[in-house]
Amino acid sequence: MTTAEAAVAVAAPLVLALMSLRAAPGLRHRDRLPMQWSRNGRVRWTAPRRVALAMLPALAAAMMAVLLLAPARPNDPPRLAVLAGVAALMVMVHAYWLRRAGRDDRPGDDGRG
Numbered sequence: 289m290t291t292a293e294a295a296v297a298v299a300a301p302l303v304l305a306l307m308s309l310r311a312a313p314g315l316r317h318r319d320r321l322p323m324q325w326s327r328n329g330r331v332r333w334t335a336p337r338r339v340a341l342a343m344l345p346a347l348a349a350a351m352m353a354v355l356l357l358a359p360a361r362p363n364d365p366p367r368l369a370v371l372a373g374v375a376a377l378m379v380m381v382h383a384y385w386l387r388r389a390g391r392d393d394r395p396g397d398d399g400r401g
Contacts, residue, residue: 289356293368297352300375301345304382308341311386315341321389340389344382348375 315321321340322331335343355371 290368293356293371296368296371296375297356300352300371300378301349303375303379304345304348307379307382307386308345311390312337312341314390325388344378344385348378
């Protein structure tokens with residue numbers, strides 16, 4: 289494990305947590321946040337606001353730990369590239385979810401307007 293790999297593995301969950309903390313004041317009016325939408329845009333299930341905001345940062349911490357600690361095998365892609373790619377994808381997904389969760393004010397809202 290290199291210092292750069294460890295830095296990415298630690299930074300990704302922290303960035304996601306900061307994103308959640310920054311979004312939290314704008315979501316205080318909602319007790320529950322949507323966690324999944326159907327194909328037609330209806331909310332399938334929700335979670336309590338604090339649980340919902342903590343879910344992806346916690347998942348990222350677990351995933352980064354697994355990726356960081358998994359033994360390297362021959363022909364594996366560079367670990368730093370994998371960690372950075374997964375971190376970037378998680379940040380994009382979390383940004384999208386925070387934006388969409390903030391727009392869906394009622395079950396069945398498709399988040400487009």
